[in-house]
Amino acid sequence: IANFSYWLPLLPCRKFKFDPKLGIDNPVLSLAEDHQDSSDPWNLTQPRFCLLSKENGKSFGFHLLHQLGRGGHVVCRVEPGSSAQRQGLRVGDRILAVNNNAVDSEDHAAVVSHIRASGPRVLLMVLAKHVYEVVRAQQGNEDRICPLRGLGVRPRLCHIVKDEGGFGLSVTHGAQGQFWLVLSAGGAAERAGVPTGARLLEVNGVSVDKFTYNQLSKKLWQSGEQVTLLVAGPEVEEQCRQLGMPLAAPLAEGWALPAKPRCLHLEKGPQGFGFLLREEKDPDGCHGHFLREVEPGLPAEKAGMQEGDRLVAVAGESVEGLSHEETVCRIRAQGSYVTLVVLDSKADRFFNMVRLSPLLFLENKDTAVFPGNCHTTSPVETQDLPAGDTALPPSPAGPRQYFLYPGPGGGYGFRLSGVAGRLCLFISQVTPGGSAARAGLKTGDLVLEVNGHVVGGDNNPKRLQQLAKAEPPLCLKLAARSQQSLEAWISPASGEDWAPTSL
Numbered sequence: 001i002a003n004f005s006y007w008l009p010l011l012p013c014r015k016f017k018f019d020p021k022l023g024i025d026n027p028v029l030s031l032a033e034d035h036q037d038s039s040d041p042w043n044l045t046q047p048r049f050c051l052l053s054k055e056n057g058k059s060f061g062f063h064l065l066h067q068l069g070r071g072g073h074v075v076c077r078v079e080p081g082s083s084a085q086r087q088g089l090r091v092g093d094r095i096l097a098v099n100n101n102a103v104d105s106e107d108h109a110a111v112v113s114h115i116r117a118s119g120p121r122v123l124l125m126v127l128a129k130h131v132y133e134v135v136r137a138q139q140g141n142e143d144r145i146c147p148l149r150g151l152g153v154r155p156r157l158c159h160i161v162k163d164e165g166g167f168g169l170s171v172t173h174g175a176q177g178q179f180w181l182v183l184s185a186g187g188a189a190e191r192a193g194v195p196t197g198a199r200l201l202e203v204n205g206v207s208v209d210k211f212t213y214n215q216l217s218k219k220l221w222q223s224g225e226q227v228t229l230l231v232a233g234p235e236v237e238e239q240c241r242q243l244g245m246p247l248a249a250p251l252a253e254g255w256a257l258p259a260k261p262r263c264l265h266l267e268k269g270p271q272g273f274g275f276l277l278r279e280e281k282d283p284d285g286c287h288g289h290f291l292r293e294v295e296p297g298l299p300a301e302k303a304g305m306q307e308g309d310r311l312v313a314v315a316g317e318s319v320e321g322l323s324h325e326e327t328v329c330r331i332r333a334q335g336s337y338v339t340l341v342v343l344d345s346k347a348d349r350f351f352n353m354v355r356l357s358p359l360l361f362l363e364n365k366d367t368a369v370f371p372g373n374c375h376t377t378s379p380v381e382t383q384d385l386p387a388g389d390t391a392l393p394p395s396p397a398g399p400r401q402y403f404l405y406p407g408p409g410g411g412y413g414f415r416l417s418g419v420a421g422r423l424c425l426f427i428s429q430v431t432p433g434g435s436a437a438r439a440g441l442k443t444g445d446l447v448l449e450v451n452g453h454v455v456g457g458d459n460n461p462k463r464l465q466q467l468a469k470a471e472p473p474l475c476l477k478l479a480a481r482s483q484q485s486l487e488a489w490i491s492p493a494s495g496e497d498w499a500p501t502s503l
Helices: 108-117 131-136 213-222 234-245 299-303 324-332 347-352 433-439 461-468 483-489
Strands: 046-054 061-066 074-078 094-096 121-127 158-160 169-173 179-183 199-203 227-232 253-255 260-267 275-279 287-292 310-312 337-343 400-404 416-417 425-430 446-450 474-479
Touching: 061 108, 074 094, 094 108, 121 131, 169 213, 199 213, 199 483, 227 347, 260 299, 275 299, 275 324, 299 433, 310 324, 337 347, 446 483
Parallel strands: 158 253
Antiparallel strands: 046 121, 061 074, 094 121, 158 227, 169 179, 179 199, 199 227, 260 337, 275 287, 287 310, 310 337, 400 474, 416 425, 425 446, 446 474
């Protein structure tokens, strides 16, 4: 077991009174079990783990603040009734880790990418903002603030296929929902990577924490000839207990899985990439992006693309929740070299069953970005995309016109600022991964027109906000500015935020 230490920050002390008639009311001295009042912020003195889940087409229910010129990842809004609220996420919480990734020193775009790549479930390690500031000032050491790093605390997702000895395991149980596995030597479970003495957590993506022994037996019997188990070995279970960390599926490593995501590296040829991208419903009625009409002999087929593959990511970035137009823009932004992560129908069914993102199981996440990728502006061949749905290719000089569609959170992904004493507006911030960034907007671009209305005169940000609320697409005409004049204009707190990151 890896060695680790924990901390307890030196926080302001509260005064307690002693009344002989009432007894001790100092909770530190009380011998009774301490039931923490979650409404008391000073009880939140250690990192907390929030395991969030979402249904197809929904969000986790929180918004992440992107602070221009400042570090850190702060929750700025929690939706009432959402998974985030139910699991105890609070406004002001600082996100320290996403699944297995310590993120306190990463940029905003990387954190958003980790969360979106996690699919329907994500484990967040968070710390109350006021506690974080105290601890950071006292220690200034990210490794101690975030004790996840280097511990290797990972359950296993194991796929077992029956042989003549069955699954090669038996089950022992304690209280309801607590089951441990006894393995047959050399049996199917052992060969599939199930650790000796492992605790059983899920069967085919369904938690067993409320199962009775009879319900578990029935579930295993209904699995037929093969079953996928989420398990944790004794060492992992003990480490998670000491950290107060849930044995969460998004932390899992895959063992002998029946299907995997595939990375395809495409280089555009004279006839294009040779495929069509279409938004369709899968057998479960959920929308997805599917690859059709793969042309024989063209780059897509040569890279291994198959008819009906589902598109999962472009250049390592998840396309879950993106519209068809946004997905096409993301591909176009890669130019002549693009990497796609795809699933065949078998892999798609498997990852839907276990309720985990296939991006968590890429063997080498570095392969999700094209080696030596050059960011040109050549368009991808997507013949089913209606004309006028994407940004016009920017010219090297003069005004440029863009057509933007709102992202999943309803925003366009940029911040608009004005300059005191001047009748002009400019782009002061572009959210990485947002609609504006994918279309090619740059920080410092001057706004000339919005939806055909010239900026200047009596126009102001409120007037432009009204124009931006018109039916999409949002049409912008922009002109570039030099970096020197940009730095003179932008202050860290300036501008009106058009881009809260909804997750």
